[in-house]
Amino acid sequence: MSDPGPPPLEQRVAWKTVRDEAERLREVHLRDLFVSDPLRAEEMTAEGGGLLLDYSKARVDGPTLDALFELADESEIWGRRDQMFAGDRINVSEDRSVLHVALRMPKERSLIVDGQDVVAEVHRVLDRMSAFSDRIRSGDWTGHTGKRIRNVVNIGIGGSDLGPVMAYEALRHYADPNLRFGFVSNIDGTDFAETTKGMDPEETLFIISSKTFTTLETMTNARTAREWSLRGLGGDEAAVAKHFVAVSTNAEGVAEFGIDTENMFGFWDWVGGRYSMDSAIGLSTMIAIGPRAFAEMLGGFHQMDEHFLSAPALENLPALHGLLAIWHSLLCRSQTVAVLPYDQYLHRFPAYLQQLTMESNGKHVRLDGSPVGVETGMIFWGEPGTNGQHSFYQLLHQGTQIVPCDFIGFTNSLNPLGEHHQILFANLLAQSAAMAFGRTTEEVRQAGSPEEQVPHRVMEGNRPSLTILADRLTPESLGSLIALYEHSVFCQGTVWGIDSFDQWGVELGKVMAVEISPLLAAEGDPGRDSSTNSLIARYRERNDA
Ligand code: G6Q
Numbered sequence: 001m002s003d004p005g006p007p008p009l010e011q012r013v014a015w016k017t018v019r020d021e022a023e024r025l026r027e028v029h030l031r032d033l034f035v036s037d038p039l040r041a042e043e044m045t046a047e048g049g050g051l052l053l054d055y056s057k058a059r060v061d062g063p064t065l066d067a068l069f070e071l072a073d074e075s076e077i078w079g080r081r082d083q084m085f086a087g088d089r090i091n092v093s094e095d096r097s098v099l100h101v102a103l104r105m106p107k108e109r110s111l112i113v114d115g116q117d118v119v120a121e122v123h124r125v126l127d128r129m130s131a132f133s134d135r136i137r138s139g140d141w142t143g144h145t146g147k148r149i150r151n152v153v154n155i156g157i158g159g160s161d162l163g164p165v166m167a168y169e170a171l172r173h174y175a176d177p178n179l180r181f182g183f184v185s186n187i188d189g190t191d192f193a194e195t196t197k198g199m200d201p202e203e204t205l206f207i208i209s210s211k212t213f214t215t216l217e218t219m220t221n222a223r224t225a226r227e228w229s230l231r232g233l234g235g236d237e238a239a240v241a242k243h244f245v246a247v248s249t250n251a252e253g254v255a256e257f258g259i260d261t262e263n264m265f266g267f268w269d270w271v272g273g274r275y276s277m278d279s280a281i282g283l284s285t286m287i288a289i290g291p292r293a294f295a296e297m298l299g300g301f302h303q304m305d306e307h308f309l310s311a312p313a314l315e316n317l318p319a320l321h322g323l324l325a326i327w328h329s330l331l332c333r334s335q336t337v338a339v340l341p342y343d344q345y346l347h348r349f350p351a352y353l354q355q356l357t358m359e360s361n362g363k364h365v366r367l368d369g370s371p372v373g374v375e376t377g378m379i380f381w382g383e384p385g386t387n388g389q390h391s392f393y394q395l396l397h398q399g400t401q402i403v404p405c406d407f408i409g410f411t412n413s414l415n416p417l418g419e420h421h422q423i424l425f426a427n428l429l430a431q432s433a434a435m436a437f438g439r440t441t442e443e444v445r446q447a448g449s450p451e452e453q454v455p456h457r458v459m460e461g462n463r464p465s466l467t468i469l470a471d472r473l474t475p476e477s478l479g480s481l482i483a484l485y486e487h488s489v490f491c492q493g494t495v496w497g498i499d500s501f502d503q504w505g506v507e508l509g510k511v512m513a514v515e516i517s518p519l520l521a522a523e524g525d526p527g528r529d530s531s532t533n534s535l536i537a538r539y540r541e542r543n544d545a
Contacts, residue, residue, distance in 0.1 A: 005367040005497045006076050009374050014071035021064045022331045029462045030436045033061060046315045048307035049480035050300065053317045054467040057436040058324050058404075059331055068323040069313045075495045077319065084490065085309065087113035087270070091501035092367050098501050099268075100275035100486065104301040104479070118268070125280055129265055130291035132245070133283070136205065137176055137290060143202050144239035151199045153182040154284040155225060156209030157217045158355065159273025160247070161185040164209065166352035167277055167285040167297075170345050170478050173414045175288040183284075184225075187217040192224050201232025201243070208246045209281050211273055213253030216510070222257065247280045272501050274355045275486060278479070293475045300479025308487045317484055321466065322491025325404070328464050329378050332402035338392075339382035341408040342428040343473055349408075350382035353485060360489045360500040367499055376496045382406075386427045397435060397459055405465040407432050408481070412472040428467070435463035 009015050034040055034056075044056035060068070072078070084090050087097045102111050102118045109119045135141035139148040154164050165183045168175065175181070182195040196204070206225045210218045226240060233239040237258070245263040246254040254264045265280035277285070278301055286294040308318045328334055337357075339350045362377035382388070385407075396403050409428045413421035438461020444454050468484070470477035493500030519526040519536055520543070526536045 005080075005494075006074065008366065008370070009075075009372075009495065009497060012071065012074045014067060014074045017067040018064075018071050018327070018330065021067045022327075025059060025061070025064060025331060028059070028061075030057060030059060030464070031438075031461065033059075034437075037061075046311075046317055046320060048311050048315065048317045049304035049483065050470055050477055051304075051317060051480055051484060052467075052469045053320060054469070055320055055324060057432055057465045057467070058328070059462065059464045060324065060327065064327070065314065068327055069319075071495060072313065072319060072323060072491070075497070077491055077494050080494050081308065081487075081490070085305075087111060087118070091272070091499060093499045093502040093504065096501070097270040098272065098275075099270040100272065100278070101305045103271065103278045104298040104305065104483075106302065113270070118270070121268070122279075125265055125267065126291075126295075129280060129283055129286050130294075132265075133286045133291055133294075136287050137179070142242070143204075144233050144236065144242045145202045147200075147202045149205045150178070150203040151180045151182065152205050152207065152284055152287055153184060153195060153199070153225070154207045154209055155184045155218055155221045156207075156247075156281070157185040157215060158359075159276050160209040160211065160215075160218065160281055162274070162348075162352045162355050163277025163281060164284045166346075166348040167282065167478065168288055169348045170473065171285065171289050171293070171297075171475055173345065173473070174290075174293050174475065176290070179288065181284060181288055184221050185217065187220055189224070192221055192228075196225075196228060201229045204229065204243060206244050207283055208244060208248075208254075208257070208259065209283070210247070211249050211267070211269075211271075211276070211281075213246070213248045213250040213257070216514070219257075226258070245283070247283055273503075274359055275501075277482070289475060297475035297479040300474075300476035300481075301483040302479075303476075304480045304483035304487065308483075318487030319491050321484060322488040323495070324466060325378060325488065326492055326495055328402075328404040329375060332404065332464065334378065334402050334404055335375070336379040336381060336403050338388075338396060338403050338405045339380055339408070340385050340388060340405055340431075341382070342385040342424055343408070343410055344384055345414070345473055346408065347384050350380065352482075353380050353382075356485055357489055359503050359506070361493050361496065361498065362505065363493075363496070363498040363500075366497045372496060372498060374496065376492075376498060385431065386424065389427065389431065393431065396463065397438075402463055405432070405435065405463075407465055407467045409467070409469050410471065410473050410477075411469060414473060432465045432467055434459065435461065435465055437461045438463075 041056040045054045084098050085101055087099055089095055089097050091098050097113055103122055105119045107123045110117045111119050136149050142148055161183060168181050184192050184195045208222045229243050240258050241260050244259050246259045247265045248254050249267055249269060251261050255261050265283055267279040271279050278298055313319060339353055341349050357380045358377055364372055366372050407428050409425060438459035441454060441458050444457045449457050489500055520539050526533050
């Protein structure tokens with residue numbers, strides 16, 4: 001752990017300026033910011049990687065942006081970005097490179113890390129994935145009894161699940177309708193049972209996706225899948241070769257499980273789980289949408305990577321997005337960010353982002369292990385619009401805490417039905433405007449509200465949001481959107497001076513579960529804390545198994 005990173009945030013000169021800016025702007029209303037600068041929307045719109053970012057409804061003005069970009073400079077965002085792209089070991093606590101950007105570099109590029117051309121390796125795997133996907137999609141690859149594969153089930157958890165599920169749902173418009181996809185992640189047997197219900201083992205392919213190939217949930221589900229498969233295929237072990245493939249970095253573990261390593265698609269320890277959906281972990285995505293569309297998705301990721309590398313600061317979408325997230329959390333004392341996609345296909349996008357953002361930046365120490373000293377890691381959550389409008393938006397508009405929002409929309413629908421899309425898009429615009437500008441007491445009175453209702457109907461406004469638009473939800477725009485958030489997370493983590501690429505906080509609970517599991521089936525004093533002991537006693541008393 002050699003890299004101490006920049007000095008602690010509290011000691012950085014620009015952080016003091018940013019905090020002063022927050023004092024200055026705390027009482028300034030977005031209504032006034034718009035009135036004082038008629039060109040605000042024009043000036044505060046940036047484009048890159050096929051996406052438009054309108055940040056005019058962020059609670060910033062010119063001096064604030066200057067202060068934020070001074071902070072970016074002092075935090076060494078640009079230098080550390082270059083280190084990431086060069087393959088330096090910026091994941092200091094695990095002593096690893098962080099090279100998800102290499103997963104989408106074009107074939108003709110080369111990037112030598114530890115003597116290996118990682119781009120060539122990436123494309124070797126992509127080519128094998130493409131050939132395999134084509135065989136499944138064309139029906140050339142058949143199951144053990146000669147039947148065509150109709151069901152593809154990804155078994156994985158965390159980074160080996162959330163990306164594949166989100167991408168399948170986001171891109172199902174482009175998916176082969178003759179294939180059914182399922183995703184099993186939870187150790188809860190219900191997940192496996194319900195996902196495979198109605199599937200014919202003769203027509204079902206399992207993709208066991210696990211970087212380590214040791215994860216308890218995934219290995220348990222994989223064993224259950226093997227039993228389910230063999231039971232349905234007459235118990236012939238040879239069937240495994242036709243119905244199981246693996247995505248992993250652990251060839252030994254894969255072979256031990258009984259999967260031929262010929263049917264294994266590899267990746268590398270420089271791909272973090274939550275940054276892996278565009279690696280071989282995306283095999284289910286590629287089978288669904290085909291190799292060409294998968295390549296378009298990688299192209300979208302790459303466009304945003306290039307934009308992040310080359311766009312000037314004030315036009316740099318990931319930097320703007322990341323800095324504004326930190327800014328709003330400071331200015332509005334917000335602990336959460338709502339992600340509101342106005343597209344039903346993106347209904348799993350907030351769940352995906354929760355891992356990307358919170359597992360990356362929910363950290364309490366800096367790169368050198370010292371306490372971080374400021375709030376880090378906002379809570380990301382959300383639901384698609386317009387559904388959320390009929391549920392939690394009340395709090396967004398009139399609650400006592402301010403929740404900065406990301407509105408995500410598309411100017412074209414993939415399912416143009418009558419006026420649906422126009423109404424959907426109008427709602428996106430209406431919500432962000434209502435949050436920003438609200439409704440004053442005078443306006444409520446003028447609208448003829450009974451006097452006793454006036455205070456209830458007033459909306460103070462001044463609730464910040466960002467709007468991200470693309471022309472259409474395509475593999476390419478999805479890739480670009482994900483890369484925007486990946487790099488935004490990187491920028492936030494760099495300002496905080498933390499390691500956004502480790503996840504030590506998830507370890508303790510896993511270890512304790514392994515200790516507690518046998519205690520549930522045992523007798524006598526479990527020897528844990530009194531709460532756990534009494535809950536174990538209850539389980540022992542009431543569990544029928
Ligand atoms: C992500 C995390 C974590 C990981 C899962 C699955 O960044 O590391 O969510 O993806 O624990 O791990 P395996 O792929 O090794 O099964």
